Amino acid sequence: MAAPSPSSLSQVCRKIAEFVKAGVNHEGLDMSSHAGHEHNVEQVTIGNPAAVGSGGKSDAGSDIHRLNLFFYRFEPFEFHADLLPGESWLLRTHCLITPFAVSEDNVSAGENDLRLLGEVMRVFHETPVLNVTVDDSGENVDFAIQALFESLSTESINQIWSTQGSELAFRPSLSYEFSMAPVLPLSRSVGAPLVGATGLVAHAGMESAGSIGTDYSDIVQTPQVNRVSVDTGSEEWAPVICFIHEGNYARSLLFSGAPTQLDIKVAGRIDDELKLYWDVWDKLSGWQTRTAEHLVQIHDVEIDPAHVGSADATLSVPITGSGQATLYAERTWQNLPEQPERTVRSNVLLLTVYEP
Numbered sequence: 001m002a003a004p005s006p007s008s009l010s011q012v013c014r015k016i017a018e019f020v021k022a023g024v025n026h027e028g029l030d031m032s033s034h035a036g037h038e039h040n041v042e043q044v045t046i047g048n049p050a051a052v053g054s055g056g057k058s059d060a061g062s063d064i065h066r067l068n069l070f071f072y073r074f075e076p077f078e079f080h081a082d083l084l085p086g087e088s089w090l091l092r093t094h095c096l097i098t099p100f101a102v103s104e105d106n107v108s109a110g111e112n113d114l115r116l117l118g119e120v121m122r123v124f125h126e127t128p129v130l131n132v133t134v135d136d137s138g139e140n141v142d143f144a145i146q147a148l149f150e151s152l153s154t155e156s157i158n159q160i161w162s163t164q165g166s167e168l169a170f171r172p173s174l175s176y177e178f179s180m181a182p183v184l185p186l187s188r189s190v191g192a193p194l195v196g197a198t199g200l201v202a203h204a205g206m207e208s209a210g211s212i213g214t215d216y217s218d219i220v221q222t223p224q225v226n227r228v229s230v231d232t233g234s235e236e237w238a239p240v241i242c243f244i245h246e247g248n249y250a251r252s253l254l255f256s257g258a259p260t261q262l263d264i265k266v267a268g269r270i271d272d273e274l275k276l277y278w279d280v281w282d283k284l285s286g287w288q289t290r291t292a293e294h295l296v297q298i299h300d301v302e303i304d305p306a307h308v309g310s311a312d313a314t315l316s317v318p319i320t321g322s323g324q325a326t327l328y329a330e331r332t333w334q335n336l337p338e339q340p341e342r343t344v345r346s347n348v349l350l351l352t353v354y355e356p
Contacts, residue, residue, distance in 0.1 A: 004126075007183075007265075008134045008136065008181075008182050008183055008184040009074075009093075009136070009181055009182070010036065010089070011134050011135065011260075012093075012134065012143070012145060012178070012181045012182065012263075013046055013069070013071055013093070013095075013181075014046065014048070015130070015133075015183070015215050016069065016095070016130065016132075016145070016178060016340050017044045017045075017046055017069050017140050018150075019123075019127075019130055020044055020067060020069070020123065021044040021067070023119070023120075023122075023123030023127070024041050024067070024116065024119045024120060024123060025040060025041055025058065027232060027236050027292055035339065040065060040330065041065050041066065041067050041116065041327070042064040042065065042066070043064060043066045043067075044066070044067045044068075044069065044324040045066060045068045045069070045319070046068070046069050046070075046071070047065070047068065048070060048164060049068055049070055049096070049098045049161075049164055049171065049173075050164040050165050050168045051297070052066060052068045052098075052100050058178055063102055063353075064102065065073045065099070065101045065102060065112060065116060065287060066099070066100040066101075067094050067097060067098070067099055067100070067101070067103075067120070068096075068097070068099075068100060069097055070095065070096040070098065070100045071094070071095045072094060072095070072096055072160060073093075073094040073095055074091045074092070074093055074094070074181075075092040075094070076089070076091060076092075077089075077090040077091065077092065077137035077179075077180055078092075084189045084190050085185065085189065086184065086185050086187055086189025086190075087185070087188075087189055087309055088185065089182070089183040089185050090179075090180035090181070090182055090183075091180060091181045091182075091183060092176050092177055092178075092179050092180065092181075093108045093177065093178045093179070093181040094150065094175065094176075095175065095176050095177075095178060096160060096173050096174070097117075097173060097174045097175070097176065097177050097328065098119055098170070098172075098173040099112070099113040099116040099117055099171070100113075100171075101113045101116055101171075104282050113171065116170065116277045117172060117173075117174055118129070120174055123148040124149070124176065124226070126157050126250060126336075127143070127147075127340070128146060128147050128148075129144050129146050129147075129342065130144070130145045130146075130147065130178075130340070131143075131144060131145075131340045131341065131342075131343075132144075132145050134182065134184065136184050137186070141179075141182075141184070143181075143182055144343075145180070145181065146178070146179050146180075147176050147177075147178055148177040148178075148179065149175075149176055150175040150176060150177055150178060151175075152175050157170075159211070168263075177292065183240055184228055184336060188286070189286070190283075190285065190286035191281065191286035191287040192286075193281055193324050193352075194324060194326070194350055195218055195282075196222065196253075196254055196324075196350045196352045197221060197222045197252060197254060198221055199221060202286065202351065208320060214349050222251065222252040222253075222254070223251040223252050224251075224305075225242050225248075225250060225251055225303065225305045227302065227303065227304045227305060227306070228240050228267070228302060228303050228307070229267075229301060229302035230267050230268045230301055230302065232268060232269040232301065235333060235335065235349040236342075237269065237331070238268075238331075238343060238344045238346055238347075239266055239267065239268035239274055239298070239329045239331055239344075239346040240266070240267045240268065240303055240347055240348060241264060241265065241266045241267070241276075241327070241328070241329050241347065242264075242303055242349065243262055243263065243264065243265075243349055243351075244263035244264070244265050244308065244311050245262070245263070247308060248305065248308060249265065249303060249308060250349075251347070251349055251350070251351070252350040252351075252352070253349075253350070253351050253352070254352045254353075254354070255352070255353050255354075256353075256354060256355075256356040257355075257356065258317050258319045258320060258321070258353040260316065260317060261314050261315065261316055261317060261319055262314070262315055262317060262351070263313075263314050264296070264311060264312060264313040264314070264315055264327070265278065265300075265303060265309060265311060265312055266296055266298050266313070266329060266346075267298065267300050267301055267302055267303045268298045268301065269298060269301070270298055270300070270301060270332070271297065271298065272297070272298050272331065273295050273296065273297050273298070273331075274294060274295070274297075274298065274329040274330065274331050274346075275294075275329065275330050275331075276294045276295075276296055276315065276324070276327060276328075276329050277289065277290065277327070277328055277329075277330065278290040278315075278318045278325050278327055279325065279326045279327075279328075280318050280319065280323065280324070280325045281323055281324040282323045283323075287326075287347050290318055292339055294313050296312050296313040296329070297312065298312070315327070316340075317351065317353075319351070319353045321353070321355065322353050322354050322355045323353055324350065324351065324352050324353070325351045326349065326350055326351070327348070327349040327351070328346050328347070328348045328349070329345070329346040330343055330344070330345050330346070331343070331344055
């Protein structure tokens with residue numbers, strides 16, 4: 001019987017297990033100045049603790065240290081209760097991490113259990129956010145998974161271990177919540193366009209409703225650009241961007257017929273570089289992410305609509321007919337060389353093009 005194909009959920013769980021093993025074994029780190037702190041976990045398994053050990057001991061004949069990840073509960077994200085069947089579903093995933101160590105060099109198996117648990121806590125304390133890449137039908141999709149330590153009550157601990165059978169003794173374990181693990185649909189729903197402007201009109205009666213015609217240009221209100229100064233003192237600062245159109249800053253633009261180019265203003269830490277991305281919408285495909293369009297250097301730390309500056313970038317418009325496009329900037333950084341890159345995104349700009 002063939003094994004089931006990897007799902008997005010199973011891929012995330014496997015990547016977490018690989019991350020734990022690499023972190024506990026200090027893979028990729030220079031340990032020359034930390035002699036005596038090496039740990040060697042030869043296996044990190046996924047499944048019930050009862051399948052790994054019984055009677056409080058490792059598997060019969062086993063002489064290696066193991067860690068087991070038991071993903072035992074999955075909860076829906078509260079703010080995505082109205083998702084369509086074809087949209088990605090995000091889950092809170094709860095995991096019990098249990099060591100199955102052995103006695104070695106006059107150190108008992110119980111003490112080695114504690115050493116492994118301490119290393120797991122260190123790994124997730126130093127790197128609480130994991131960048132996970134999921135294979136979605138041949139397309140790589142990146143997700144940021146946050147590890148949150150959970151303090152289980154005695155009742156919860158007893159409920160978990162009572163399901164493992166009478167032959168498996170209670171073992172010291174850790175519980176973490178990993179948020180958010182994706183469930184990706186095979187058939188994606190086509191995303192709807194976004195609202196770029198709002199307006200309000202009042203009539204004395206329904207009989208006069210048609211007298212205003214179809215020109216609502218005088219009553220349409222687009223999002224306003226307020227003065228903002230980016231606080232670059234924190235490593236997690238997010239850039240701010242806006243359009244420059246007809247001598248003004250704008251967050252949303254509406255055109256009858258697509259322009260060929262648009263001017264962009266960015267704000268953040270001076271001399272840093274950002275990547276600008278377009279997401280494009282059409283009726284058939286919905287929203288599709290384009291590759292990085294442009295690298296732009298930051299020259300100002302603030303955006304002030306009272307003093308419109310010069311453009312930092314001029315981008316080609318990715319729309320040829322009617323449709324919508326969003327533009328945003330991303331910056332990446334590393335807190336430490338051995339840690340994965342982290343990404344933060346700017347505010348989103350909206351471009352709407354309609355056929356006259």
